[in-house]
Amino acid sequence: MAFKRKFTPKRKFCRFCADKALPLDYKRPDILKDFVTERGKIIARRITGTCAKHQRRLTTEIKRSRQMALMLYTTVHSTDVKKRSI
Ligand SMILES: [Zn+2]
Numbered sequence: 101m102a103f104k105r106k107f108t109p110k111r112k113f114c115r116f117c118a119d120k121a122l123p124l125d126y127k128r129p130d131i132l133k134d135f136v137t138e139r140g141k142i143i144a145r146r147i148t149g150t151c152a153k154h155q156r157r158l159t160t161e162i163k164r165s166r167q168m169a170l171m172l173y174t175t176v177h178s179t180d181v182k183k184r185s186i
Pocket of ligand 1: 114151
């Protein structure tokens with residue numbers, strides 16, 4: 101077929117909508133870390149597939165988590181601090 105639909109490897113969906121039991125909380129950096137890059141950047145909604153409502157809450161919770169030192173702002177920052185303290 102000429103007008104075949106582009107192949108999508110995996111359908112994106114909001115993890116928080118799919119699993120109502122999944123806590124969206126700053127006290128759970130283990131869950132929040134899935135939504136940030138290894139350098140600490142929050143991953144865009146169009147990539148993770150999180151819905152607008154949950155993405156909004158997610159960013160707040162990640163920022164809160166950073167403030168509580170449960171998550172890092174950047175990886176560069178942490179190594180920099182370590183180097184200076186030696
Ligand atoms: Zn959602």
